[in-house]
Amino acid sequence: MPSKEAARKSRKKENNRAYYEAHRESILSERKDKYSSECRSQRHANEYYKNVTASREKSAEATKTSFNKDLAKSRIESAERQREYYHQDLEKSRTEVAKKKREHYHQDLEKSRVDSAESTKEHYRKDVAKSRAATRSSTSKYYFSNIEKLCKESKHREDPIKWNGSILYFRGAKILEVVMDAILAAGGDKIEHVILTGCSAGGLATYLHADYVRSKVSSHIPVHAIADAGYFLDAPNVNGEMYIRGLFQYVFNMQKCKNAVNQDCITANPTEEWKCFMAQYTYPHIKTPIFLLNARYDTYQIGNILGLNCYPPNCTADQMKEFENYGNEFLNAAAPAISSTSNGVYIDSCQIHCQSLTPTPWSKFIVGGQTMRDTFNAWLTNSTATKSKVVDCTYPCNPTCS
Template sequence: MSIFQLRRTGLLNHSLLNEDQVMVRKSLQSACRGRPRVRSCQCWTIATVLAALWLYLSFGLWVYYFRDIGDVRLVSRNIEAHLVVLPQDLADETGAYCLDGSPPAYYFRNATSREHHNSWIIHLMGGAWCYDNAQCAHRSSTHLGSSRKLRPKKLFGGILSSSSKVNPDFYDWNVAVVNNCDGASFSGDREDPVISNKKKMYYRGSRVLNAVINYLLKSAGLQRADRVILHGESAGGLAVLLHADRVSRMVPKETSFKAMADGGFFLADEADTSGKTQWKSAMENVYKMQQIEGGLDKDCLLAKEKNKSECFFAQHAYSYLTSPVFVVNSVYDSWTLQNILRTRCRPSKCNEKDLGVIEKHRRTFLQRMDQVNRYDKNGMFLASCYAHILTCVDSPWMTYKVAGRTTREAFADWYYERTTPAETWDVDCDSSLTCNPTCRSN
């Protein structure tokens, strides 16, 4: 038995100790004989110094992470969000399944101030799409098709960060990050499951979105929300443009509701370097395969009666969106250049043929984006950076600038109406592919 263990017994009577314990205690007493005793005042002095040092270090760490200003706690570090998986019986009741049949899930982090106790950011995750049954079968075995593959905790950046240094305007809000597990921008609505590669799959992304929002309303406090931002990136950004009005109708009527779509404005009518519109054909196949019609805007479907699949593309769905929305995109979106235009070079290093395709894309993109200017309630931030996501990653959120404002400043100014409508349409320089010095190397 060690000294520490003996001392923890709290026993003073030898009769209550076994023989080994008595021998240990006697040896300790013998070892202490002849040593000068430390005066009690010296002990108190040492203890006081150690306590003061401990308090100093603890207070220093506390100050580093938190500072109280009025009613708001400023958090200087990012905090992980925790995974919430919807109950299986709820998934069974609503038919809201991920591709593999698992329940929907989201990551959640509570607000860190009383001021924004009822302020919410609901984020729709990206992750591209699966264009046929075989791809969806593969996807169903990953975190993009199953809630069973998700980590219990996760950090998020940019507008989803809880760091006041990174995200000064929204760091202390409630955050719910909805997992993308359907491969169709939360739009699939197919009743019967599909078998592919011996895997049963469910194309139910529209029901997944409904189930998560309803669960947040009933179980997480969303029903008391006074502010809601629906946000998404990439395929989730497209989902925002497709479903913002639906989510707006689900939250309380008195709630201030606005949306932001980051890197989700993909064009339907662009040819790649071979002259083919392969991505458009692939997305039309997703539309048919997942029976997406039921999950799209009814007014758009009525107007596009002869070609309803157009309502699955941002450039067509946008004009039917009534919710206030802020569009963030790069004119030289790296995912678009690589996967839709099929270029295999950074813009500054492309050959003449690829540069021609890229410049044509820029002109077409700006023409399609001009419709944002027709709505005073909406805004946009279009950078000339070779990048895909600008609002969920710390660096572009904090440092990329257009018209003298960073991404986060432009959005916050629009959201809090600190600028006029005309001042919220930020379009980057067009003199060259490297005209914006705040971009990482193009």
């Protein structure tokens, strides 16, 4: 029989084996749980990183798409702005070019007028002498023995006005009255014939004051008038604006012209009295025999009433149409003169303003086979040998203009 000691040792050994087995199982179980936990964590981590990567890629793609859209939109907007700026700059450039051309045209026109005025002044006596000699040598019996230069169309205003620190007086009507009184007092009984004339603003004054001059001269003395380049039209400019009408209205009111223009015209236009300051409206009321001398394409009117900023034929097709239309408007406005049975008319198609004070237009321009001089003489003398009324064809038909 084994001893108690041996039995005790055997039990102790069994207990130790059981303890170690249980401890071993516990350790293995812990390791297994830890491994399983680590595996799950790894899977979770892999899924997390996978999701993060996918999210980042999706976000990057969305950002890229949004960026491309914004970039495209920005480029389109930039292109639109650049296009808008381009058209604005182009329009501004065109406006400036047109403005410069207009300024240059008016500068050239003004220079031409100044040069023409200087030339006229320098050669005035010589030209008048030639004109008188040419007229005397023609079939006409008439030539200008006296030329009185007055203050053009300026009327009468008793009270002066202040302008830029200066005092201005308008005494045209008073001057005309004094000049007529002086002429009549100096030799009224020797006057055989009175011919009233004027050029440009003086031509307009001839229309406005012909009947007044007639009233100052004895009834047995014949009085005639020849108005050169004074038939300024009440017409729109190239922009459709009635600029010249406003100018004439202003001068009429500022100079208080009502009592110094044709009173029959004033009576006929009680609500538009300013019209009596323009030839086309005054003409039907003039009783004095009068001869209309005017260029159909008057250079002053083309530049300052129509406002054409080119000089034909160096114009565009549209500008030439405006030019031609103005010539037709002139003929329509001059219809009362053209249809008159007692007054004379000479309308040429030359580009010129005043024509009667120099020999070349007066004696060399030809319309219907006649010069101005011969046509005026035919009207003045009631001659049937030549016509007393001629109207030229459309520009540029007349070779004698050049």
